[in-house]
Amino acid sequence: MTVDKAGGQIPSPVPKMKKSSRLQPPIYSYKQIRTEEKKIYKRLFLLFGIIVVTIVILWFWGITFIQIIGGLSNSGSGNDLASGLQLPLLKPTISALPEFTNNEKITISGFTNANTKLTLFLNGIESGKTNADINGNYTFVDVSLKDGLNFIKITTELDGEIKEEKALITLDQKPPTLQITEPKDKDVVIKTSTINVKGQTDPDAKVYVNSIQATLDKNGTFTFVLGASPGENKIVVEAKDKAGNSKKVELTITVKDQGP
Numbered sequence: 001m002t003v004d005k006a007g008g009q010i011p012s013p014v015p016k017m018k019k020s021s022r023l024q025p026p027i028y029s030y031k032q033i034r035t036e037e038k039k040i041y042k043r044l045f046l047l048f049g050i051i052v053v054t055i056v057i058l059w060f061w062g063i064t065f066i067q068i069i070g071g072l073s074n075s076g077s078g079n080d081l082a083s084g085l086q087l088p089l090l091k092p093t094i095s096a097l098p099e100f101t102n103n104e105k106i107t108i109s110g111f112t113n114a115n116t117k118l119t120l121f122l123n124g125i126e127s128g129k130t131n132a133d134i135n136g137n138y139t140f141v142d143v144s145l146k147d148g149l150n151f152i153k154i155t156t157e158l159d160g161e162i163k164e165e166k167a168l169i170t171l172d173q174k175p176p177t178l179q180i181t182e183p184k185d186k187d188v189v190i191k192t193s194t195i196n197v198k199g200q201t202d203p204d205a206k207v208y209v210n211s212i213q214a215t216l217d218k219n220g221t222f223t224f225v226l227g228a229s230p231g232e233n234k235i236v237v238e239a240k241d242k243a244g245n246s247k248k249v250e251l252t253i254t255v256k257d258q259g260p
Helices: 030-073 079-083
Strands: 105-111 117-122 125-131 137-144 148-158 161-171 178-182 188-190 194-201 206-209 221-227 231-240 246-256
Touching: 105 148, 117 137, 125 137, 178 231, 178 246, 194 206, 194 231, 194 246, 206 221
Parallel strands: 188 246
Antiparallel strands: 105 137, 117 125, 117 148, 148 161, 178 194, 194 221, 206 231, 231 246
16 A cells, blocks of 8 residues: 555556466366267267268179179070170180191190180191080090191181180100110129119100119210129110100010020
């Protein structure tokens, strides 16, 4: 309290309260809480709607896809024509054929469009006709080959369009050559535990000594060391070519503990 010039008392000014530097937590009203809840519900409802619509779309697409596949698999009944769907003509496939064979008659099979016409040409001459089944599979049975190289061509036709596939196969019925230079049949050897089997065959053949494959050089020459036991030793040497032809030479070698 202060005194003025007239002697009166002047009340002291009330000190101002300092504002707190701390932020007071917001006070939410009931209306604000309800507004936030409505926003959450709207978002959940929107998300649920999107999920439902996606499921419905996928379901309808699935039914349509199944109907398309069913129409393709039942092409023989004309459903594919009714739906307006038609696959383009496929190049026929030829199932793997051996490069060489010793069989005069072979079977040729493969795959193409269902119910299409196929023609077989062998060495430039038409040799057969057939139709693919409802799955597109076809087969030519008992196709006769000529000795040596054979040219195979399969053509398929649909609405005037033609596509083809080719293959080669060699008919070889001649057995490979096989000469055994050592040992000689009926040879008698003294006190040995091994026998050297030497010989020659065609360079592209394979040689087996008692069912064990021997190693050939570039000229078809081979040397094989075979275990021996006292008494008679049977040796079977077999040469096989790529076509499956074979030639065998059988030997009997006697091993003695001592000479006569």
